[in-house]
Amino acid sequence: MRAGPSQEDIRRHNLGALLRHVHLGGPISRAELTSKMGLNRSTIMALTSDLTAAGLVREELPRETGRAWPSLVVRPESSRVYVFAFDVGPDRIAAARVGLGGVILDRREAARDRDRFDLDELTGTLAGFARQMRRKTRNDTVCVGAAAAVSGGVRKADGVVSFGPNLQAEEVPFGEELARRLGLGLPVSVGNDANLAALAEHSRGVGVAVRDLIYLHGDVGIGGGIISGGHLIGGHDGYGGEIGHMVVNPGGRACGCGSHGCLEAEVGERTLLESAGRVADGRRGRDAVREVVEAADRGDIVAQEALSRVGDWLGLGVANLVNIFNPELVIFGGILREIYLGSAAQVRSQLALHAMAHQRERVRLRTSALGDSAPLVGAAELAFAHVLSDPLEVLARANG
Amino acid sequence: MRAGPSQEDIRRHNLGALLRHVHLGGPISRAELTSKMGLNRSTIMALTSDLTAAGLVREELPRETGRAWPSLVVRPESSRVYVFAFDVGPDRIAAARVGLGGVILDRREAARDRDRFDLDELTGTLAGFARQMRRKTRNDTVCVGAAAAVSGGVRKADGVVSFGPNLQAEEVPFGEELARRLGLGLPVSVGNDANLAALAEHSRGVGVAVRDLIYLHGDVGIGGGIISGGHLIGGHDGYGGEIGHMVVNPGGRACGCGSHGCLEAEVGERTLLESAGRVADGRRGRDAVREVVEAADRGDIVAQEALSRVGDWLGLGVANLVNIFNPELVIFGGILREIYLGSAAQVRSQLALHAMAHQRERVRLRTSALGDSAPLVGAAELAFAHVLSDPLEVLARANG
CATH class of the missing domain: 1.10.10.10 (Winged helix-like DNA-binding domain superfamily/Winged helix DNA-binding domain)
Structure with missing residues (x-):
């Protein structure tokens, strides 16, 4: 007022x-x-x-x-004005130089070990990527911002990664440390990867011009980004959208969060691989998930049953979200893209059983348009946000 | 843009x-x-x-x-400038004359039969209440708006009550008909009762200055109003907030919506009364619910067990919402006020089991400050909304 x-x-x-x-x-x-x-x-x-x-x-x-x-x-001026965007997932880190207009001009990535979190090593690698990319730019280019997407909960008050069980991170001042290592005199904004991927799909992906959408992001765990009336649901402390920890099966599988039967526990990578009998061979990550979906496609009955079970719980979770939010669009990203494509019949059948008629009739289910780049593209948008809110001031500072 | x-x-x-x-x-x-x-x-x-x-x-x-x-x-000018607010619940209808500043100046209510919906009779009674209240006003008073809270889903596009299973209403142009019967030359805005009650608690109740809150409204069914970042979650078609149809117990009790194990089915009036062995005596409604809570309080073991079971499911539902929205405040209104007061230990224990630590630590659970008037107060705010967006134009029109 x-x-x-x-x-x-x-x-x-x-x-x-x-x-x-x-x-x-x-x-x-x-x-x-x-x-x-x-x-x-x-x-x-x-x-x-x-x-x-x-x-x-x-x-x-x-x-x-x-x-x-x-x-x-x-x-x-896409080749002149750019930001650095970073993405820290459980198994993979990436950095990109993204020009005004959202063009990915350059990009680097590396595998990471999901079982340990080493802040020095991580920020060192990412800052190294940025330096490599910067050396390749012309003299008249100007970096106007930097931001990172992180697989974890980011506290709104101070941007600290307060929890990130799938990264083994807890209370990590990630943005501050990465800004120090970059040495560009720019702060690094930090956001939850699924939240940023949702914003990316909303700005440049399958959700352009859609004001009410739910993005479900699967990696090791399951995260979400919810846009309602054009606004991201951030929550009081910044932890909004943790739909992976909605309990869909009370008394079900133990979840990393300490609860049981969470969507993440019933639908996540570990459960799918276990149900498909693929834990003994030690494989995990996105490729292992893709292999299960491909095996089911080829007629492997164990893989089909695992995928069908996972699809049922995914569908129940989506039905709950459709009832709560009345979205126009539900987007499946990360490994949920493959899981949804392999179990769309189950998902739709659960939606028919559990979503209210008026909400169900209007909702569309789609896979991510930006794929694995969604969190990175969202991080770039976060980095550009202050340029768009005050273009001249930001550019004067960056040039000066 | x-x-x-x-x-x-x-x-x-x-x-x-x-x-x-x-x-x-x-x-x-x-x-x-x-x-x-x-x-x-x-x-x-x-x-x-x-x-x-x-x-x-x-x-x-x-x-x-x-x-x-x-x-x-x-x-x-509370006694001069006013709106008419209406509330249509399963068992009760109410009308109020509410002055600028949110003062309830006058009020009428009547019981209704939840098993049938008669649009003519309903709008006739409400318009009659409005005429009675209008006759008692001074000559210099001016009515600047009218709005109704309805226990059902209200389609954003045209304001029609598209579903209202607990009213037996379907595709009812309620606002249009009530406006015609009022004959004031003013449209009647219509909103979902739980959505409007949430806005009321946010404007004048326990949620003032709280930007992220969830209001759970129990009557025959369970509805909700969710405010995130200061905005009500309306959804694509206006049906946002139907948290009563989140499935908390897959394969559980049959719900009126056709699904099983919805929050409404596990926690609603019918289940509580059935579990407490109080269906045979034919009593229902808010007083019957209050009697169960009072009986439990006096040591009635059957009532205690019924309340405890309902409290467990309510707590699981709240935990899911806390994970999804990261709210600062959860408000229990309607019959859920009594149910929560009688089962707070169960609700808190489920929250401890299923809500994520960071979200749980910060959330407060409270009962509605406006009580049974919450939907009516919310309807008055809806009626005042256009006055506040353009005060002079609205008043010029109302004065003719």
Whole structure:
């Protein structure tokens, strides 16, 4: 209930709104901006001039046009203005240089050992990746932000990774340490990987223009990102979306969290591999999950039964979420992408049994469009967020 | 990503923001408004003058002050500007005249038969209540809105009550019909009762200033209203918050929705009364539930066991919601108020077993502050919503 904005606030808002159009939607003509933003042509011209002068966008004549006075096209300066995005999963870490407009310009990744967490080694490797990528850039490029997606709970108050059982992490000031190792003079924002992947699918994936969606992310565990009315459900402390620990089967399998019958315990990697009789051979991770789905596809009855059981619990979990949130879209990402594709019949049948008719009729089930890159793309969006909220100030700081 | 607001938008926003302070917070001095809204004294004076001229607020000298130039106190014109609020539950309907500032000025209620839904009779009775209350008002009063809380799912697109199994309602254009019977030339907004009760507790009850809360409403069934980051979770079609149909006990009791083991089936009125052996005597409704809780309190073992079982399932449901939403506050309303008070030990013990440590540590469990009036108070807020978004326009229209 604060008062309305000042003229300066409005200019900042308009600059950010215009840049957001270009960043998320790609090249767009001044004429389209005029109509989409509800501003007159001279205001749009003034705003694009400011952003061009700051080096955030450039204006060009469109490639082909039959008109005598074609409207200039505004493009993001994707190769000049970039952020670093990082992703820390149980089995894999990745770093990317992502240009304005969301283009992944460069990328590095490495395996990690899920059974131990070594902050020094981890941040050292990621900072090394960033240095390698930075050395390859031209002199006029500018890094305007950095952010990391982490498989764990990130406390909103201070950005500390307060729990991450599948990383063996607890109370880790990950962003602070990574910022120190990067040495760019920029803070590193940190977010939960499933939350950021949900934002990524919402901004650039299968959930564009969808205001109510649920993203389920499977890796070793199961996480989630929920967008309701266009807003991510962050929760009071930042731990919103832990749908992997919804109990779907009271008295069921023991879960790493100490409870029993959680969605993660009934649907996660370990249960699928155990049920498919594939623990003895010591294989685990995404490839092992994919092998079970492929074996079921080839007619392996043990694999089929394991997948069917897992699909039943997944479907029950999705039905609960559909009743609670009335989403337009449910997205399966990470290993849940493969599991869903291998058990869609079970998932849909549980949805028919347990979701309310009106909610069920309208919901669409889809797999992630961004795949394994979703958390990384979401981290890049997090890193760009402050540029979009105040473009000129951020760029002045980065250049200065 | 629209452009920033015009000067006229800003004035409208500021008028609404000031009126909202007075409406929700009660009498407040100009000096406090200046500091809370971040505007200078002359702007505040201009805004209060406009609202005073429109008859929405009045300014008075404070009762006692030691200062030579005391700051004027701005009060809502509660007895002049009002809305009609309605509540349609399974066993009871109510109507109230609610003044600006949220004061219930007058109120009527009647029992209803939960086994049949007669739109004509229902809207006739409610419109009759409104006429009775209207006849008692002074000539200078003005009705600026009307809204109803209904125990059912309300489709966002057209406000139709699309399902309401505990009312025996289906695809009912309730708001349209009630508006016609009222004959005030005002539309009647309609919302789900648990959603509106959640908003009421958030605006005026135990959840003031809490941005992340879950309100569980028990009547015949169990509904919910979830506020995340200050926003109500409405869902894609308006059916968000149906937490009564989260399956907590797969293969459990049959639920009215066609599924089994829903929270509503394991915790609702019917199950409690059946388990307590109180179905044969034909009693039902809130009083029957209260009798079970009182009997348990007096040492009745059958009642204690029934309540304990219900408390276990309620606790499991709450644990799931705490994991999914990471709320600051969980509120028990309607018959769940009594059930929670009679089974708090079970609820807390299930929470300890199934909620994640970080989420559990911070959440508070409370009973509704507004009690049975919560849906009615929420309906009044819904009716006032457009007055607060554009005070002068609405009042000009209402005055004709």
